[in-house]
Amino acid sequence: xxxxxxxxxxxxxxxxxxxxxxxxxxxxxxxxxxxxxxxxxxxxxxxxxxxxxxxxxxxxxxxxxxxxxxxxxxxxxxxxxxxxxxxxxxxxxxxxxxxxxxxxxxxxxxxxxxxxxxxxxxxxxxxxxxxxxxxxxxxxxxxxxxxxxxxxxxxxxxxxxxxxxxxxxxxxxxxxxxxxxxxxxxxxxxxxxxxxxxxxxxxxxxxxxxxxxxxxxxxxxxxxxxxxxxxxxxxxxxxxxxxxxxxxxxxxxxxxxxxxxxxxxxxxxxxxxxxx
Amino acid sequence: xxxxxxxxxxxxxxxxxxxxxxxxxxxxxxxxxxxxxxxxxxxxxxxxxxxxxxxxxxxxxxxxxxxxxxxxxxxxxxxxxxxxxxxxxxxxxxxxxxxxxxxxxxxxxxxxxxxxxxxxxxxxxxxxxxxxxxxxxxxxxxxxxxxxxxxxxxxxxxxxxxxxxxxxxxxxxxxxxxxxxxxx
Numbered sequence: 001x002x003x004x005x006x007x008x009x010x011x012x013x014x015x016x017x018x019x020x021x022x023x024x025x026x027x028x029x030x031x032x033x034x035x036x037x038x039x040x041x042x043x044x045x046x047x048x049x050x051x052x053x054x055x056x057x058x059x060x061x062x063x064x065x066x067x068x069x070x071x072x073x074x075x076x077x078x079x080x081x082x083x084x085x086x087x088x089x090x091x092x093x094x095x096x097x098x099x100x101x102x103x104x105x106x107x108x109x110x111x112x113x114x115x116x117x118x119x120x121x122x123x124x125x126x127x128x129x130x131x132x133x134x135x136x137x138x139x140x141x142x143x144x145x146x147x148x149x150x151x152x153x154x155x156x157x158x159x160x161x162x163x164x165x166x167x168x169x170x171x172x173x174x175x176x177x178x179x180x181x182x183x184x185x186x187x188x189x190x191x192x193x194x195x196x197x198x199x200x201x202x203x204x205x206x207x208x209x210x211x212x213x214x215x216x217x218x219x220x221x222x223x224x225x226x227x228x229x230x231x232x233x234x235x236x237x238x239x240x241x242x243x244x245x246x247x248x249x250x251x252x253x254x255x256x257x258x259x260x261x262x263x264x265x266x267x268x269x270x271x272x273x274x275x276x
Numbered sequence: 277x278x279x280x281x282x283x284x285x286x287x288x289x290x291x292x293x294x295x296x297x298x299x300x301x302x303x304x305x306x307x308x309x310x311x312x313x314x315x316x317x318x319x320x321x322x323x324x325x326x327x328x329x330x331x332x333x334x335x336x337x338x339x340x341x342x343x344x345x346x347x348x349x350x351x352x353x354x355x356x357x358x359x360x361x362x363x364x365x366x367x368x369x370x371x372x373x374x375x376x377x378x379x380x381x382x383x384x385x386x387x388x389x390x391x392x393x394x395x396x397x398x399x400x401x402x403x404x405x406x407x408x409x410x411x412x413x414x415x416x417x418x419x420x421x422x423x424x425x426x427x428x429x430x431x432x433x434x435x436x437x438x439x440x441x442x443x444x445x446x447x448x449x450x451x452x453x454x455x456x457x458x459x460x
Contacts, residue, residue, distance in 0.1 A: 033359045033385050034367050074369050081353065081368075083316065166316070218368045221338050228339070249318065250351050250366050251338050268319075 005043040011051035012036055018058045023065045029227045038072045070140050074222055075112030080163035082249055085269040087167050093126045103132045104211045108201045109219040110136040113147040120190040121176055135207045137199035144196040150186030157184045201231050210240040218248035232256040245272045277344055278305040278459055279394045281386045283379030285312035285401030287429025291449045296329035298453045303331055307347040310382040312375050315353040322349050338366040350377035357385040373405035383409025392417030399423045401433030407440040414441050421445045
């Protein structure tokens with residue numbers, strides 16, 4: 001770790017307040033200790049020596065607010081993270097969802113396209129892309145644009161392909177990617193049934209209802225508990241009876257699901273199904 | 277009541293096992309373990325540590341409340357932060373020092389959230405993870421202990437910490453155990 005910049009409590013509060021005043025983006029919904037680390041990381045990465053310089057720049061350069069806050073969002077770092085979960089989802093696709101006429105899926109708070117592209121590869125392997133309607137949402141247009149492009153860095157590609165081969169030993173991501181000059185790019189056919197929407201999971205209504213599957217893994221980690229609860233409640237309401245909600249390996253539904261609608265269908269993975 | 281945060285990598289497993297085996301069931305403090313581990317293997321590690329530990333040990337869920345006398349092991353492929361308000365936060369942010377969990381992250385969060393009510397211990401390891409975090413803990417008033425490099429299977433990590441920070445103690449594993457047994 002670089003010797004991360006120290007940010008005082010006062011500076012921390014000032015950044016949060018300034019961003020909120022200038023842009024209406026409420027950073028108090030984010031888990032404070034991680035947000036503080038994101039600030040420090042941003043300062044190191046971009047060569048800021050003090051938090052006051054960030055505050056000054058926020059005040060004089062309106063476009064800076066957007067780029068600054070977008071970088072605070074945590075991107076996913078590899079495809080097929082937790083291969084066991086994807087193996088179980090593969091089974092659910094084969095045994096439960098492949099028979100549906102239309103499969104409605106929502107990936108809220110998409111950030112970096114790894115989770116989305118992993119899902120798409122799995123759907124493609126099960127020949128389910130054409131029957132799927134997939135919503136990928138984020139409060140940031142720049143993040144959606146990045147996902148639409150489907151770019152993947154060589155290092156990430158290598159890790160992702162190794163993960164993929166743990167599930168499908170004879171397959172390779174080459175099947176779904178094209179090598180560019182310095183990166184790899186996912187086939188646009190994979191993305192053709194994805195609807196990219198600017199949407200804030202906290203403030204806005206869901207993009208649709210009656211979802212067969214919602215993939216919300218490791219995104220609520222970054223919210224304070226009350227926001228986590230409200231977001232997951234909203235997701236549960238958007239799932240159709242018999243539909244699935246998947247959260248991260250070390251997350252839970254504590255404090256949500258007041259009506260007891262969800263039950264776990266996997267011993268080891270956090271895959272929940274809504275009662276019929 | 278103290279919070280003891282232990283970081284380790286290659287060669288630290290045996291020392292951690294010895295520490296856990298020798299701490300009494302009545303150990304009143306909270307123990308956090310941030311140990312480098314294989315990211316794809318989610319099971320087996322905590323079970324192996326449980327074999328000799330008299331203290332309850334588990335991998336925390338995100339936003340779990342911290343309870344005294346418990347041992348919290350950073351889960352595979354997650355960073356573990358200690359949050360103000362006595363909870364644990366997990367994160368999938370990019371690896372730090374090629375590591376997730378990163379010892380620096382856990383140590384730095386302990387410095388931020390726990391200040392001087394804390395003991396930081398760094399054990400054997402093959403990279404420099406932990407050195408900066410330990411420095412931050414020291415600056416926050418925590419007591420800093422580094423395992424004696426002569427005793428470490430791999431001494432890169434402890435040497436980096438000693439070079440970076442004015443550590444309070446350089447202890448062998450039996451001295452670390454004795455220190456913790458007498459921590460009041």
